[in-house]
Amino acid sequence: MAAAIVLALALQTTVAFTLASQHAAVDLVLIAVVYLALAAGPEAGLLGGSVAGLAQDALAGGVVGVGGLSKSLVGFLAGLVATQFIVAGAAHRFVVFFLASLVNAGCFVGLYRVIDPPGVSASWSALLTQALINALIGILAFRIVEGAPGWWHHRRMRRSALRSRGRI
Amino acid sequence: MSVTTLDPRRRTFLFAAVMVGHLVLISAQVNTKSGVPVLSAVTFGAFAGVQRAGSAVVGAVTGTWRRYFALHQTALENETLKQQVVALGVQLQEQRALAERGRRLELLLKMQSAIPQRTLAADVIAGDASSFFRTVTIDRGTSDGLRADLAVIAPAGVVGRVVGDPASRAARVQLLIDRSAGAGAIVERSRAGGVAVGDGSGLRLEYVSALADVVPGDVVVTSGLDGIYPKGFVIGRVVSVEGAATSRTILVRPTVDFSALEEVLVVLDRPGAGEAGG
Numbered sequence: 001m002a003a004a005i006v007l008a009l010a011l012q013t014t015v016a017f018t019l020a021s022q023h024a025a026v027d028l029v030l031i032a033v034v035y036l037a038l039a040a041g042p043e044a045g046l047l048g049g050s051v052a053g054l055a056q057d058a059l060a061g062g063v064v065g066v067g068g069l070s071k072s073l074v075g076f077l078a079g080l081v082a083t084q085f086i087v088a089g090a091a092h093r094f095v096v097f098f099l100a101s102l103v104n105a106g107c108f109v110g111l112y113r114v115i116d117p118p119g120v121s122a123s124w125s126a127l128l129t130q131a132l133i134n135a136l137i138g139i140l141a142f143r144i145v146e147g148a149p150g151w152w153h154h155r156r157m158r159r160s161a162l163r164s165r166g167r168i
Numbered sequence: 169m170s171v172t173t174l175d176p177r178r179r180t181f182l183f184a185a186v187m188v189g190h191l192v193l194i195s196a197q198v199n200t201k202s203g204v205p206v207l208s209a210v211t212f213g214a215f216a217g218v219q220r221a222g223s224a225v226v227g228a229v230t231g232t233w234r235r236y237f238a239l240h241q242t243a244l245e246n247e248t249l250k251q252q253v254v255a256l257g258v259q260l261q262e263q264r265a266l267a268e269r270g271r272r273l274e275l276l277l278k279m280q281s282a283i284p285q286r287t288l289a290a291d292v293i294a295g296d297a298s299s300f301f302r303t304v305t306i307d308r309g310t311s312d313g314l315r316a317d318l319a320v321i322a323p324a325g326v327v328g329r330v331v332g333d334p335a336s337r338a339a340r341v342q343l344l345i346d347r348s349a350g351a352g353a354i355v356e357r358s359r360a361g362g363v364a365v366g367d368g369s370g371l372r373l374e375y376v377s378a379l380a381d382v383v384p385g386d387v388v389v390t391s392g393l394d395g396i397y398p399k400g401f402v403i404g405r406v407v408s409v410e411g412a413a414t415s416r417t418i419l420v421r422p423t424v425d426f427s428a429l430e431e432v433l434v435v436l437d438r439p440g441a442g443e444a445g446g
Contacts, residue, residue, distance in 0.1 A: 043182060063197050063198060065193035
């Protein structure tokens, strides 16, 4: 869990930062939290979201706790969904990631509106775009994580076969 | 990775704890309109309520405690004051009694100096021993020169006589209103003679001539003929004359209040035959 969050933060602050456009930005930390929640349950989602959100807040320079609260909520809800429904298909996961992104954005922006009336602003289109991107990357992440062991095994088998042929 | 969950209760508690923790964290960084951090304002407000409640409880307890002590102290003071009031009341009664006694003694002294016979002042120390007899006990006896049949008088009039054998420091006095008591008497206005006889509560004037002029209001005095009471001391006043001729009933109200006798004079000299005849 910790490794996933650290990796997500590292990628978020390096790769995603450089890829972020003016209209939409991917949230790799959110994707990691939702993945964690879907894989490990609401408690893991809650705690993971809390830690990840706080870390993100600390690095982002805003009010520490807003992101933590948003991601805690999202992680918890995503975990609850995973315990109540079968979320194994790509479409299901896409919906979860998509809705989780919207909930996170709504909570984050809403909290800032309450704390500081000017707050942070985001257009619906930007939010929807971000949610779409997050959902796609989330599905991809699932594919990578779930397919990585098999791919690695398959690669090893293939390389060992090539070695044996060359020796022959 | 497998999905593991806590029981719903613990999960809800954990969720609430995390949410509250984040809210507290956010509040610590956000200022109110007055510039005070929200966490400080909320904490201060909440704690101020707790402090207010605590202060109210402490105030109530200390107030009750103080009031209890005040009440306790007041109760003690009240008890002391009550005792003082009682003591002062007793003291006042004593002073009044002393004043009254002084007044009575003054009257006795005047009377003593006014009458020619030797007299001796005495205090009534006891009342009737039986309801059938009307007697009192005085604090003078044989050591003071008392003997039987000495007249006892008061400023208001005749009281009675010493009966029986007096003790050395006490003597029994038969009151004039006793059923077996009697004294030679005359009506002061008409000089009609008779005998004043006790009936237990008052007096009757008997052995009065059928022709004697006796009317209500007449003053009856001792005649001195009985050899006991000196002549001229007031016995009482006629209150009613009923019947006619020899069957007349003359009721006399004594001038002495026998229920309030305290100091008396014992006439040490018995009237002589010559005086009685005068």
